[in-house]
Amino acid sequence: MRYSALRILKEALTGHKGWTPAWRDPEPQKAYDYIIVGGGGHGLATAYYLAKEFRQARIAVLEKGYLGGGNVGRNTTIIRSNYLLAGNEPFYEFSLKLWEGLEQDFNYNAMVSQRGIINLLHTDAARDAATRRGNAMMLHGADAELLNRDQVYAMYPWLNFDNARFPIKGALMQRRGGTVRHDAVAWGYARGADMRGVDLIQNCEVTGMRIENGRILGVETSRGFIGAKKVGVAVAGSSSKVMAYAGMRLPIESHVLQAFVSEGLKPLIDGVMTFGAGHFYVSQSDKGGLVFGGDIDGYNSYAQRGNLPVIEDVIEGGMALMPAIGRARLLRTWGGIMDMSMDGSPIIDKTPVDGLYFNGGWCYGGFKATPASGWCFAHLLAKDEPHKTATAYRFDRFLRGAMIDEKGQGASPNLH
């Protein structure tokens, strides 16, 4: 079924009887050509592009819970391509371009909204670093602008300009950055994949891998063994757990990242903003909630919940930057499990097991990467070679010394 304004009109006039399921709930078949483990944003996008762009068939997505229940359903919805390093920037710019045409591509309004992102700068050194970054972005064909203090003031005069511990000296802006309705991304990909014959199998947890003579034969699941020629794992948060079934240890730790939303407020912040002197970033959703976050809690965790020190730290940053929000209220906090990699950058690569492929290590940048991650993973699965924008995302980069360390923090996952 194709969605359109006309369709809504027709359904409204006929009692909405004609809407059909957004996707089927098929029973798993005995075997597939491709199994994607993980029905989150990246897994669903992978299946969608495998079917649509790479013309592959006999594809299943196995999801232990409900579709879109991973980090695609619990992030702060930001998209941007303001990366510094050559290993990252082409990939994220590719992703941003895919976002820009996504809704028409999968016929689902995911509310891709390019209202701009600004990274506030508070020191001369930060401005120099932002200049390096902005130029790197532009060399890669992305957009960037350096704003001075007055330009920031013109956008948000109610920020703390007069009494700041770390005064605002300017900002790096990417106008094409913005937000996307996160759940709708999962649903749009799911619906698009289902329409192209992909079996989306919910409540189907992978519990093991059948590997013989170095080759994958399929996966053991809570619903029995399912054979596959190729298996792609995209289970960020649980990467170490699933890849352990193949005997692999990963350059990844699982950490909790908390996110926050306030009660609904009349429009206050148009775009996305990051505070350069505290751990705080914020945007305002189309429903009016301030959606914000900060740093990870900093300890290994699979609990999907965090603790008070970080909650307070994030909100202290918010109050320091935006003293007008004191009378707004925190509505909800939640936590997701982040695949924190050893250099802060992801992995999309083959594994030592023939037919087993891995996609993970997204740290807390996975949402914005969803379209390109799906596309590049599908490319790797279908063609056995990396997509040109994802050539740096290899396992062996740590052995070779080709880390992609945007923050320069080294092998300390909780600092990325």
Place this chain on the structure above:
Amino acid sequence: MSQTNRISGGQIDRSKSLRFTFDGVTYSGHAGDTLASALLANGVRLMGRSFKYHRPRGPISAGSEEPNALVELRSGARQEPNTRATVVELFDGLVAQSQNRWPSLSFDAMAINDRFNTFFTAGFYYKTFMWPAAFWEKVYEPIIRRAAGLGSLSRLEDPDDYDKGFLHCDLLVIGAGPSGLMAALTAGRAGLRVILADEDFRMGGRLNAETLGVGDQSGADWAAGVVAELASLPNVRMMPRTTVYGAFDHGIYGAVERVSDHLPVPMAGKPRQTAWRIYTKRAILAAGAIERPIPFENNDRPGIMLAGALRAYANRWGVAAGRRVAVFTNNDDGLRTATDLQVKGVDVVAVIDTRSGGPLLAGIRHLQGAEVIDSRGRLGLTEITVRSAKGAVETLRVEALGVSGGWNPNVSLTSHHRSRPIWRDDLAAFVPASDAPAGLIPVGAAMGDLSTHAALRGGAEAAAQVVADLGHGSARYDLPKAEDAPVAITPHWYVKSDKGRAWIDQQNDVTVKDVKLAHQENFTSVEHLKRYTTLGMATDQGKTGNVLGMAVMAELTGKSIPQTGTTIYRPPYTPVSLGALGGRSRGKDFKPFRLTPSHKWASEQGAIFVEVGMWLRTQWLPRKGETEWRQSVDREVLATRKSVGICDVTTLGKIDIQGTDAGAFLDRVYANTFSTLAVGKCRYGLMLREDGMVFDDGTTARMGPSEYVMTTTTANAVTVFRHLEYCRQCLWPDLDVQIISTTEAWAQYSVAGPNARKLLQKIVDQDISDAAFPYMGAGEITVGGLRARLFRISFSGELAYEIAVPTRYGDAMIRALVEAGREFDAVVYGTEALGVMRIEKGHVAGNALNGQSTALNMGLGKMVSRKKDAIGVLMSQRTELVREDGLRLVGVKPVNPAEPLKAGSHFLKTGAAATAEHDDGWLTSMVYSPHLGHHIALGYLKNGTARIGERMRAVNLLAGTDTEIEIVSPHFIDPEGERLRA
């Protein structure tokens, strides 16, 4: 205005009248009222508008679960959006406005949405607004965003203060209803340190809202008596107006105390609110239960409320929400509303009971097996339509309807660790599972014990168990007599209707139809249902609606409710103001200031300061007549290079390292060797991370055979010390080495320039001639007999020393240095001049020391000794890190000396297109060199060392500049180091 709906009784102080305004109209209420009870007393039922359809709404509850009656409280900078009128304690002069309506609450133009509701079904926006693609940001979304949100912020700085505090106790009791009071009493009498917290301003919970007796008293009187006793116990802390909003790990609870919200403005010196962290050995959750409605067509009109709320307004506040009322129930508890209101003299028109059997009320028209199927009244309820068991339909004129669909135990906090509650058929409700947070014990109604007796017993028993567990013996308690009626409920989840809309989530306008559509489109998992329809995502987080939505979905899928899913809650239990969680960390107090020893002197001189981490450092010191910063900085640089300059370098990290293995230890943490360093000498040290990247640099001096003094960069002072402790304790635990940070212990000044020695010689007691104190010398000296340290090291390339005195002499030292320097025209220079001189000399710092660079990148590859095992050495030699064409530190100057450079510009070959494949590196830092008379920069350039002399471009696309440059040695002045050794 008169309080037309005020009736007798209640726990309000009728001797105290309070005036307040709502939407500009002045009303009066009494002390003890909430804003909602006072408005209802004045006959005002319409208090808000719903989010999507802008439907007129009044309160459905009398507590914090309220989804409808949200107002903007106060005005000006204190304006507080989305405040529940049901929990606002009335004060004299209170001002409130309705929100999310235009132009007025009674006439809201946005209610047009309601007319078009058939288009605005759940998820409709996912299916449209896609064409043309550019229209989303430009047309559709701006319209949606303008309509979004509920209340508004003033955009002014919140004028009130907020505090944070820490409390410790043996037992935290959350909720002061019958079970909580009994628990606190039992534990308090047994001597435990108890905190009793309740979100209400009056403790007693449902006892205040019911006519049920406890012992031989009314419930409210019994509660007041217990509260009085508890307040008299020194080991019990009573915290009314305090919401325990979150259960965190290991017995830590977040709570917010509304210290001043019941006052027009906080009292002098008092915060508006205090955010507490409560550390407790055990917690008893006595949070009660929350009633749920029965959705029926048009069940959202002002005047339709929960049956328990209707009788709470009557019993606690002496308010009849209407003069003619009816009750719609599927359980016995709902019947209490009818009897209580009738006793109060309110006209109870009918009780519509969905059950066919059960007790029949006397003296009230009690329709069994009947349903309310519709209602009327544009801005407030005027009549309901009732269908009898036999299908007869009649309309009843009423102003208020109390609805009871049963009670949900308030499991919120028990699910904060993601424990999923379990279903109990006999209650038709979820109760906490046994894997609730460790140490948290749910009791009373929160555990599903809904009778007063069971609540009292549950509280007492749980407290007695805690007393025993914590080793305080066996607690004694007497249970007062109380009703013990069993829960009698026959689930009736909603009233079926073909066409109409029956609201489940009132604030977000989620109706039974929306749940049906979600089912039709296969959004059947509870999470999909929530996210697709927005059920439970409003400011009440689904406290009254979630279970109903699940029940409807369960019916549609043919599964049981527990098979359909469970509902869990995330912190906070109710929304918490951001101000409270931010506390005092705002404005200039966001982070502490660290001030250098020369700060006071520099302030007197009118210095310009700059934030360096938490430090404030002198950036430059303007002199009279200097209007532009470069004038000051150029002067400071030139004066230093010509004669002598003084700079406060106290912020550099300083670590004393002692022990017989100190040298061996340093050999392992530095890439170069220190064990061979002679006593009385310094050496520049390069510290790597284990991944081979440069971590930090600085000079380390050997003060004695087993005594070293290390310096670190300002930025890494803390992390280097942490790393050294890690190496010492975790990697080589038996090395004889002790370390201590002395950053704050020593005030340290750099004295640099050709006259540095002459100046210092006036200050120090010892001979510091080149022979006595050669280049890179270090040692203990005295200054006027006082202990001091002297290092002959230089960051500027000049003859230079750093002199350290105990911090308490730092102020005297700067003054002495300046005084001694007068004859040399000495200057004090700041961080800008420091930066100029270090770049002129080619030292890496700042953005070149970025955690992404190796010693080889910095031109320091030879410092990495391969003869010993030091942190990071092996990994620094990986293939990609030792590539010939890798980045190397170079100097940069503009071909045209008049042209400026900009740090962050990228290197491009002459003629190369400005694209990534031609990106050859970037300029890390740039200054104007007054010494050379043009801009200079350092940068990382691919294969840079081999390209010295090459002409290329520094391109800054952000500014649109493209500057021809020449690559030069990074050492712009005195490359042979003759000045240093002078």
Place this chain on the structure above:
Amino acid sequence: MIINHPILGPRDAQEFVYLGDAALIDRPDGLTAGNEAFHDYVYLRDNPAGVHRELWYHEQGDRSWLVVTRNTVTHEITGVELARDVARSRGRSK
């Protein structure tokens, strides 16, 4: 979270800085171990969903490095030891 410091008793985890898996104690010898061994040591982690032994540093306290045994699913802490003692027990000395 609360960490029961073996010397100082229960302390709020906020006083500590986290490093990671206590396997970081088992540093290979830089002169004899090869790149592969160091790569595994520096970059690979077990990352269990369950019991995890990990290094915490009492930065705002007595500067002890501790090995905390904590469940990464429930956050329950079942053991706290001085890292120095653990290091010695694993054969580390000078």
